[in-house]
Amino acid sequence: xxxxxxxxxxxxxxxxxxxxxxxxxxxxxxxxxxxxxxxxxxxxxxxxxxxxxxxxxxxxxxxxxxxxxxxxxxxxxxxxxxxxxxxxxxxxxxxxxxxxxxxxxxxxxxxxxxxxxxxxxxxxxxxxxxxxxxxxxxxxxxxxxxxxxxxxxxxxxxxxxxxxxxxxxxxxxxxxxxxxxxxxxxxxxxxxxxxxxxxxxxxxxxxxxxxxxxxxxxxxxxxxxxxxxxxxxxxxxxxxxxxxxxxxxxxxxxxxxx
Amino acid sequence: xxxxxxxxxxxxxxxxxxxxxxxxxxxxxxxxxxxxxxxxxxxxxxxxxxxxxxxxxxxxxxxxxxxxxxxxxxxxxxxxxxxxxxxxxxxxxxxxxxxxxxxxxxxxxxxxxxxxxxxxxxxxxxxxxxxxxxxxxxxxxxxxxxxxxxxxxxxxxxxxxxxxxxxxxxxxxxxxxxxxxxxxxxxxxxxxxxxxxxxxxxxxxxxxxxxxxx
Amino acid sequence: xxxxxxxxxxxxxxxxxxxxxxxxxxxxxxxxxxxxxxxxxxxxxxxxxxxxxxxxxxxxxxxxxxxxxxxxxxxxxxxxxxxxxxxxxxxxxxxxxxxxxxxxxxxxxxxxxxxxxxxxxxxxxxxxxxxxxxxxxxxxxxxxxxxxxxxxxxxxxxxxxxxxxxxxxxxxxxxxxxxxxxxxxxxxxxxxxxxxxxxxxxxxxxxxxxxxxxxxxxxx
Numbered sequence: 001x002x003x004x005x006x007x008x009x010x011x012x013x014x015x016x017x018x019x020x021x022x023x024x025x026x027x028x029x030x031x032x033x034x035x036x037x038x039x040x041x042x043x044x045x046x047x048x049x050x051x052x053x054x055x056x057x058x059x060x061x062x063x064x065x066x067x068x069x070x071x072x073x074x075x076x077x078x079x080x081x082x083x084x085x086x087x088x089x090x091x092x093x094x095x096x097x098x099x100x101x102x103x104x105x106x107x108x109x110x111x112x113x114x115x116x117x118x119x120x121x122x123x124x125x126x127x128x129x130x131x132x133x134x135x136x137x138x139x140x141x142x143x144x145x146x147x148x149x150x151x152x153x154x155x156x157x158x159x160x161x162x163x164x165x166x167x168x169x170x171x172x173x174x175x176x177x178x179x180x181x182x183x184x185x186x187x188x189x190x191x192x193x194x195x196x197x198x199x200x201x202x203x204x205x206x207x208x209x210x211x212x213x214x215x216x217x218x219x220x221x222x223x224x225x226x227x228x229x230x231x232x233x234x235x236x237x238x239x240x241x242x243x244x245x246x247x248x249x250x251x252x253x254x255x256x257x258x
Numbered sequence: 259x260x261x262x263x264x265x266x267x268x269x270x271x272x273x274x275x276x277x278x279x280x281x282x283x284x285x286x287x288x289x290x291x292x293x294x295x296x297x298x299x300x301x302x303x304x305x306x307x308x309x310x311x312x313x314x315x316x317x318x319x320x321x322x323x324x325x326x327x328x329x330x331x332x333x334x335x336x337x338x339x340x341x342x343x344x345x346x347x348x349x350x351x352x353x354x355x356x357x358x359x360x361x362x363x364x365x366x367x368x369x370x371x372x373x374x375x376x377x378x379x380x381x382x383x384x385x386x387x388x389x390x391x392x393x394x395x396x397x398x399x400x401x402x403x404x405x406x407x408x409x410x411x412x413x414x415x416x417x418x419x420x421x422x423x424x425x426x427x428x429x430x431x432x433x434x435x436x437x438x439x440x441x442x443x444x445x446x447x448x449x450x451x452x453x454x455x456x457x458x459x460x461x462x463x464x465x466x467x468x469x470x471x472x
Numbered sequence: 473x474x475x476x477x478x479x480x481x482x483x484x485x486x487x488x489x490x491x492x493x494x495x496x497x498x499x500x501x502x503x504x505x506x507x508x509x510x511x512x513x514x515x516x517x518x519x520x521x522x523x524x525x526x527x528x529x530x531x532x533x534x535x536x537x538x539x540x541x542x543x544x545x546x547x548x549x550x551x552x553x554x555x556x557x558x559x560x561x562x563x564x565x566x567x568x569x570x571x572x573x574x575x576x577x578x579x580x581x582x583x584x585x586x587x588x589x590x591x592x593x594x595x596x597x598x599x600x601x602x603x604x605x606x607x608x609x610x611x612x613x614x615x616x617x618x619x620x621x622x623x624x625x626x627x628x629x630x631x632x633x634x635x636x637x638x639x640x641x642x643x644x645x646x647x648x649x650x651x652x653x654x655x656x657x658x659x660x661x662x663x664x665x666x667x668x669x670x671x672x673x674x675x676x677x678x679x680x681x682x683x684x685x686x687x688x689x690x691x692x
Binding site: 313316317318319320338339341342343345346347348349350351352353354358361362363365366367368 | 474475477478479481482485486489490545548549550551553554555556557558559560565688691692
């Protein structure tokens with residue numbers, strides 16, 4: 001290398017498909033079908049959860065809380081994976097839709113994590129006799145919620161959303177490296193302070209009559225997540241568009257040129 | 259001042275560069291070619307993107323389209339460590355003395371400690387070496403920032419409003435400094451809205467930035 | 473090497489000349505430490521039992537609130553922009569600044585720990601373990617502080633976002649740090665010490681890269 005270049009390459013097909021303007025175009029046709037699919041999945045899932053599956057011989061009907069709790073817990077982690085992938089997109093390709101995806105995902109992640117904690121607490125009341133138990137899994141989920149809220153706070157602290165996206169992306173990567181360490185330390189801490197005597201969620205096997213509604217509800221919640229994420233992304237693209245129109249208007253009126 | 263030390267002979271090619279900052283379009287399609295010993299003066303109103311253009315040339319700001327190329331660098335040589343970027347902010351810590359500040363940058367930039375004191379003298383700060391920078395005036399602070407150019411010889415100078423806060427004598431010093439640098443085969447890109455006195459020289463190109471020009 | 477030495481010397485000088493910062497740090501550490509006795513009453517056996525937790529929470533808070541010292545001044549006077557053109561990479565500069573941050577925050581906290589130990593009724597063995605735990609854990613805390621500082625350096629009102637952002641990530645330091653001062657009958661405390669040392673090594677090794685990336689983005 002005898003020269004240093006800073007250059008800008010031609011976009012590939014994916015980049016063009018994910019262009020904000022085109023995104024608004026094609027995503028419009030997906031919103032309604034996705035909403036429909038999600039409704040159907042919820043109808044089936046809820047039917048199976050309430051009528052199509054037996055009550056647990058120990059926990060009774062409270063076992064049905066699992067059909068909300070497990071999907072929410074799964075989405076709380078899936079959402080971070082999505083944000084991680086989007087963060088890479090922001091940092092490596094500087095793609096505006098990756099920024100939008102990151103920003104749209106953070107509150108959803110917080111929401112589903114909070115839902116997982118809330119249903120976990122409701123479930124804990126009859127099984128553990130208390131709403132909050134310093135169980136390793138619950139504690140890690142609480143820390144995850146704090147991380148999500150921190151990321152939202154970071155988004156809000158910036159005026160310049162382009163810079164915010166790149167900074168938040170760096171922090172999301174830092175968080176991704178740390179989450180396994182936090183999980184490990186919390187598990188270590190839990191075994192240290194409490195011998196494993198409490199009820200364990202992950203039994204050796206799950207009976208098929210419980211597994212079917214669980215899978216149906218997980219699918220339903222995942223579809224709902226995709227729908228909400230898509231709608232939030234569309235809103236964010238439109239917000240940015242309005243903002244740039246306002247900027248253009250302000251510049252045209254004032255006369256930015258000398 | 260001694261203008262003889264030979265500098266690496268570098269060239270700069272700016273090809274159709276468009277720059278955006280945040281949500282603003284700054285300027286479009288800026289092109290220029292500088293060969294060793296040439297300077298580019300960027301003019302334009304506040305907010306036209308002069309400072310951002312310098313940041314982009316320094317590799318600290320991504321460009322939207324186009325190409326910036328430094329030619330003539332050796333193998334494994336980065337343009338980053340061949341340049342000075344002296345911006346609005348002086349990069350001078352108020353808690354250190356004049357000499358400590360300059361010595362710090364000289365060591366960090368791998369410059370020559372031996373010419374440190376002559377650089378302070380050239381900047382007209384003799385006798386103030388051991389004064390805390392918190393008591394310097396704006397003009398003196400700027401002189402100290404510019405003294406880095408003398409203390410650490412580098413072929414590429416990116417200067418943002420180098421004569422702001424300087425008196426007539428100080429501005430003249432900056433002009434001589436740039437002249438000597440170009441004579442030694444250096445490159446300079448200078449963003450300014452003040453007249454510099456070097457614009458008429460044959461080796462100085464002038465471009466005016468605004469949203470739809472160039 | 474010349475560049476590294478320059479940055480170490482400069483930051484040490486700046487830190488020591490601003491003596492007020494050191495005083496604030498120690499006051500914060502001691503204040504948090506004596507807040508707890510006021511809150512729970514002068515119950516010496518209980519305090520002695522809580523001492524590891526109190527020491528760690530106080531150290532964590534005191535160190536987290538020093539985040540402004542790492543890059544803020546360099547950002548405000550334009551040094552951060554000039555760092556990009558140094559003869560050494562930005563990562564090396566961050567590492568040097570991280571080392572100085574630890575010397576100016578981690579070490580003073582350890583020096584102040586005996587005061588807290590007396591007030592919390594810790595015995596000599598416990599004090600020794602506390603100091604050893606702080607020695608192993610505070611480098612990781614400095615690294616996390618550097619991370620949050622680099623992420624929030626461009627923010628004018630970043631003062632409170634930084635600690636909030638980084639607090640969840642420092643949880644392992646707290647867990648292993650306090651764990652190291654706990655019961656070692658089954659080797660749990662020694663295990664915690666190993667984890668803490670590993671955490672410090674890994675975070676000090678990786679932080680320069682992440683923080684330099686965040687600083688580059690902040691400068692854009």
